[in-house]
Amino acid sequence: MDAILLQILNGLDKGGAYALIALGLTLVFGTLGVVNFAHGAIFMLGAFCAVSINALLKLEQVVLDPTQTTAWGTPLEIRTPYIESWLGEWGTLLIQYSVPISILFAIPVMLLIGLVMERGLIQFFYKRPHADQILVTFGLAIILQEIIKEIFGANPIPQSAPPLVAGSVSITETIVYPYWRIVYLFFSLTLISGVFAFLRFTTFGMVVRAGMQDRETVGLLGINIERRFTIVFGVATVVAGLAGVMYTPILPPDYHMGMDFLVLSFVVVVVGGMGSLGGAVSAGFLLGILQSFASMNEVNSILPGIDQIIIYLVAVVILLVRPRGLMGRKGVMED
Amino acid sequence: MSEFPHKPTRRTVLKTGVAGVAAGAATVAAPMFFMRNAWAQEFCNMPTGGSVTLGFNVPQTGAYADEGADELRAYQLAVKHLNGEGDGGMINTMKPTMLKGNGVLGKKVEFVTGDTQTKSDAARASAKRMIEKDGAIMITGGSSSGVAIAVQSLCQDTGVIFMAGLTHSNDTTGKDKRRYGFRHFFNAYMSGLALGPVLESAMGKDRRAYHLTADYTWGWTQEESIKNTTEGLGWETVEAVRTPLGAGDFSQYLTPVLNSGADVLILNHYGKDMVNSLTQAVQFGMRDKQVNGKQFEVVVPLYSRLMAQGAGENIKGILGTTNWHWSLQDDGSKAFVKSFGQEYGFPPSQAAQTCYTQTLLYANACETAGTFAPPAVIGALEGFEFDGMGNGQTLYRAADHQCFKKVLVVAGNENPTSQFDLLQVVEEVPREQVTYNPSIFGGELGSADAKAC
Known part of the structure; x- marks a missing residue:
């Protein structure tokens, strides 16, 4: 029973990340009709917002100590973060809380990146075939990856959770679970609810939803739907970026982390139904939980290697039975 | 008076001709081991000019790119030291050594690089390119056992020596060992x-x-x-x-x-x-x-x-x-850390040490053999016993081409004094304790015969 509960928690946690990335992918596809293969790279850029803020806060003052030498004969460098020299314990606290602080930084940065990406590149591919969109966005993802690798190197860079939510918590007598993973689960649920509420209860959201249903009629009413869709692209970028920021204490970020999530997130979108926000979120959690259960030793001993193919297997079955996905609209990506 | 006091007759001309043909045939058929450097043009990429080219095959892209960059730094330093530049590093501490800091066999050492991408097929392709297009006489490097085994097999087929970089699988010098492959790094x-x-x-x-x-x-x-x-x-x-x-x-x-x-x-x-x-x-x-x-x-x-x-x-x-840690206090380690640290501003990794050492060992084997011919260089490496390279007295065992030396047991440092001071040496386990019978892993080394490219 404990093992099952733990795998449900793992699945929800992993599903949260899949759902957040898939949500952004679906928003972009539903509004702009673009299949954005750079979305995983956006998740990675978000994570590197946290790395950058941490590095900025840790900028060090270097003082050479001539009384001590390194193993290679140069004077020893004594390194102290500037912020600790200036603010003392408050400086240390700011470094420890760099991940939550990064959220404040990541929102405008990711929004800007999204708008630049859409206006500078993606908009020229709206009327091009999906294959062209996939090629150009995949190329963009590789370029972004290589830029990050050039700046930060290829090794993962560890980020710590704030001390208040570091370590693990006992859920029952026998179940312990990392604090930060629980924080991440609640964060993803909150962000998903926020996006849904934004689309459901604001005028802007209403116009976007109307545009997703019938773009031309909304345009005939004198509404500049393109501008709103550009903002939606920015919102999707922010959602993926924040998912990346918050994931850094779970998975030390490296330049390739986006690609690891991208393929799975696309499967999530297809299983959920292209263009269906609810489908993307449901499929994200569903596939996350299925993947966790498939990794259990009891399951693997009967079906070795099932943990590595379960998501694709489910996708094949669902697409055979229901080609438009779990909650997809009729006609979307069916031709 | 005749212009020729001993005028050749038809018979003497024939005799001389037959003798000449026989001598020529005997020369062609003579066993090659009668002559020093007799492999001339008989092995792949024999250096003919004033330089010799080594091929450094390291991950320059992909997940191990940082480790590959450190390997490349070490190779460049080794080339510098072999050519007599810099402070000489471990050339000064290696015992015994034939290296003089004037290149290898009097030829200046040059190098080409390849990107393994930590993928077997890409690593084989870049090694092949360095052998066939760039004329590399030796291939070295890598950060993965899958890559090492794949490149080692290619090198055996082409007759080019492979000095493995970081590879820890038992198979590299076990079931997949090759006569042309040598591993300095320890194994699982x-x-x-x-x-x-x-x-x-x-x-x-x-x-x-x-x-x-x-x-x-x-x-x-x-x-x-x-x-x-x-x-x-x-x-x-x-x-x-x-x-x-x-x-x-x-x-x-x-x-x-x-x-x-x-x-x-x-x-x-x-x-x-x-x-x-x-x-x-x-x-x-x-x-x-x-x-x-x-x-x-x-x-x-x-x-x-x-x-x-x-x-x-x-x-x-x-x-x-x-395999090795920069905090070791033997003369070889200190010399290498000093050279590397002064060149790059930080201490070398274990991958850098193994790659640097492999380059020097190959160069020394060529000097010992007096030729670049692979069969002779392989002979000089097999059973070679040396010291002063950072791991104490070391043996390149002939039976499987695995180096036997001290192995370090380490623990994550509880109180690091710098960003590099992450591991603490708990014990230097002596060579005798980590030596095993080569037959336990099986495999065949194969032939040492030289091959033309």
């Missing part, structure tokens, strides 16, 4: 032999171990080697679970450990997998757990300083093994 079996007594004294004889293993050649051989050791100590293996390479999130593999009754987690992971699985194991509170009345422990059998940086504080106190 040696890690097990070195770790055993340290694990026994730190954790006792009554333990229950759970393995998470990267699902490829290196992971399998390491799991097998460590299991042999721990089961030999009396430990029980609760479960050994294979994890996909590059899994990222290991939570679904870690949570079953918590309720398995195991009190030791052994992570047969390297690189990014090690960083992620260790970080997440610590997040799941495994290091604070008490199981079976004992403190729960985590072991990482193969450590690397570059990977330790990625795992951050999570490595503190965790035991493992490493």
Whole structure:
């Protein structure tokens, strides 16, 4: 029973990340009709917002100590973060809380990146075939990856959770679970609810939803739907970026982390139904939980290697039975 | 008077001609070992000008690019030292040595580089390109056992010596060993032999171990080697679970450990997998757990300083093994750290040390053989015993081309004094303790015959 509960928690946690990335992918596809293969790279850029803020806060003052030498004969460098020299314990606290602080930084940065990406590149591919969109966005993802690798190197860079939510918590007598993973689960649920509420209860959201249903009629009413869709692209970028920021204490970020999530997130979108926000979120959690259960030793001993193919297997079955996905609209990506 | 006092007759002309043809034929048919340097033009990429080209095949892109960059730094430093530039590094401490700092056999050392991408097919393609297009006489480098085995096999086929970089699988000098391949780095079996007594004294004889293993050649051989050791100590293996390479999130593999009754987690992971699985194991509170009345422990059998940086504080106190560490105080290590540190501003990694050493060992073997001809160079390397390269007295065993030397058992440093001071040497396990019978892994070295490209 404990093992099952733990795998449900793992699945929800992993599903949260899949759902957040898939949500952004679906928003972009539903509004702009673009299949954005750079979305995983956006998740990675978000994570590197946290790395950058941490590095900025840790900028060090270097003082050479001539009384001590390194193993290679140069004077020893004594390194102290500037912020600790200036603010003392408050400086240390700011470094420890760099991940939550990064959220404040990541929102405008990711929004800007999204708008630049859409206006500078993606908009020229709206009327091009999906294959062209996939090629150009995949190329963009590789370029972004290589830029990050050039700046930060290829090794993962560890980020710590704030001390208040570091370590693990006992859920029952026998179940312990990392604090930060629980924080991440609640964060993803909150962000998903926020996006849904934004689309459901604001005028802007209403116009976007109307545009997703019938773009031309909304345009005939004198509404500049393109501008709103550009903002939606920015919102999707922010959602993926924040998912990346918050994931850094779970998975030390490296330049390739986006690609690891991208393929799975696309499967999530297809299983959920292209263009269906609810489908993307449901499929994200569903596939996350299925993947966790498939990794259990009891399951693997009967079906070795099932943990590595379960998501694709489910996708094949669902697409055979229901080609438009779990909650997809009729006609979307069916031709 | 005739112009020719001994006018040749038809008979003498014929005689001379027959004798000449016979002598010529005898020369062609003569055994080559009668003459020094008799392999002229008979082996792949024989240097003909004033320089000799080495091929450095390292991961320049992909997950091990940082390790590859450190390997390349070490190779460049080795070339510098071989050509008589810089402070000479380990050339000054290597014993015995024929190296004089004037290149190799009087030829200036030059190099070309290739990108393995840590993919076997890409590594073979770049090695092939360096051999066929750039004229590399020796190939060296790499950061993965899969790559080492693939390139080693290509080098055997083309008759070019391969001096392996970082490869820890038993198979490299075990079932997949090749006459043209040589490994200075230690292997998983040696890690097990070195770790055993340290694990026994730190954790006792009554333990229950759970393995998470990267699902490829290196992971399998390491799991097998460590299991042999721990089961030999009396430990029980609760479960050994294979994890996909590059899994990222290991939570679904870690949570079953918590309720398995195991009190030791052994992570047969390297690189990014090690960083992620260790970080997440610590997040799941495994290091604070008490199981079976004992403190729960985590072991990482193969450590690397570059990977330790990625795992951050999570490595503190965790035991493992490493081939070499920059804090060693022998003359060879000090000389290398000084040269490398002054050149680049930070200490070398274990990958850098093994690559630097391999280059010097190859050069020294050429000097000893007096030729670049691979059969003679292989002969000079086989059974070569040396010191002053950082791991004490070392033997390049002829039977499997594996180096036998001290192995370091290390632990994550509890109180690091700098960003490089991440590992602490717990014990330098002597060579005798990590030496094993070469027949246990099988395999055939194959022929040393020279081949034309």
